[in-house]
Amino acid sequence: LCGLDNSKGDFSIIMDPDLQDPPNLISKLIDKIQYGYDVVYAKRKNTKEKNLLLKLSKIVYYFLFSLFSDKNLEIYPNTGDFKIINKSVRNQLCKLREYTRFNRSLTSYVSFNSASVEFVRPNRPFGKSKSNYRFLINYGVNSIVSSSSKPLEILFYTGLIFFVITFLTFLFVFFNQFSDNLYQNFDFIKLVIILTISFITLTLSLICLYLNRIYLEVKQRPNYILKND
Numbered sequence: 001l002c003g004l005d006n007s008k009g010d011f012s013i014i015m016d017p018d019l020q021d022p023p024n025l026i027s028k029l030i031d032k033i034q035y036g037y038d039v040v041y042a043k044r045k046n047t048k049e050k051n052l053l054l055k056l057s058k059i060v061y062y063f064l065f066s067l068f069s070d071k072n073l074e075i076y077p078n079t080g081d082f083k084i085i086n087k088s089v090r091n092q093l094c095k096l097r098e099y100t101r102f103n104r105s106l107t108s109y110v111s112f113n114s115a116s117v118e119f120v121r122p123n124r125p126f127g128k129s130k131s132n133y134r135f136l137i138n139y140g141v142n143s144i145v146s147s148s149s150k151p152l153e154i155l156f157y158t159g160l161i162f163f164v165i166t167f168l169t170f171l172f173v174f175f176n177q178f179s180d181n182l183y184q185n186f187d188f189i190k191l192v193i194i195l196t197i198s199f200i201t202l203t204l205s206l207i208c209l210y211l212n213r214i215y216l217e218v219k220q221r222p223n224y225i226l227k228n229d
Contacts, residue, residue: 010086011030011084012084013083014082014085014103016080016082018124022121025119026084029117030084032084033084033086035115037115038112039089039111040115041083041117042082042083043076043079043117043119045078057136065143069144072109073105073148076114076116080104092222093106096109096110096219105143110225112227149215152208152209156208158205159202160202167195170191170192170195
């Protein structure tokens with residue numbers, strides 16, 4: 001964000017600082033964006049992951065992100081931060097001052113059309129990646145939470161469904177207490193406890209939805225975006 005704030009050119013290039021993203025690809029990104037695109041991503045072709053756990057983690061992550069995130073916050077598989085953006089996208093990104101930032105989805109949020117340039121990412125020449133499993137898990141959770149409120153909505157509707165089912169069961173058992181049938185000796189106290197827990201879960205989910213609305217207001221994202229702004 002600091003780099004974008006101080007960038008004054010017609011285009012800005014974002015890349016990792018370890019130079020694992022080849023700088024010689026920059027000329028191709030510049031050529032591609034001249035065709036009128038807002039963003040041109042560098043897309044990795046060599047995506048064969050030797051670590052099976054890491055490979056499965058990436059598959060699960062992209063599935064969850066596509067499931068929970070909004071359509072205007074789409075991220076593209078096999079792409080990272082290596083990209084070129086035009087001046088309009090940079091200005092819009094600089095207006096988004098939220099602290100917890102997931103730049104990949106924010107770029108999709110403020111851009112209108114995009115393209116990609118494929119490349120073969122070279123192996124790391126020396127050193128080890130600082131992106132351990134703990135970092136990747138935190139990164140994945142933060143990216144989903146900052147990009148979508150659907151997990152809260154799913155929690156609310158799940159709580160609502162359980163509450164309705166429990167409440168209907170409660171009514172059924174309650175009225176059958178006055179008749180001679182198999183449900184007369186049903187443990188009524190346990191059902192009341194289950195109903196109470198369902199109600200508490202539903203209430204907490206509703207509170208979470210309102211807290212999420214506050215969270216979205218604090219972000220102060222624009223209500224609309226002008227392409228040539």
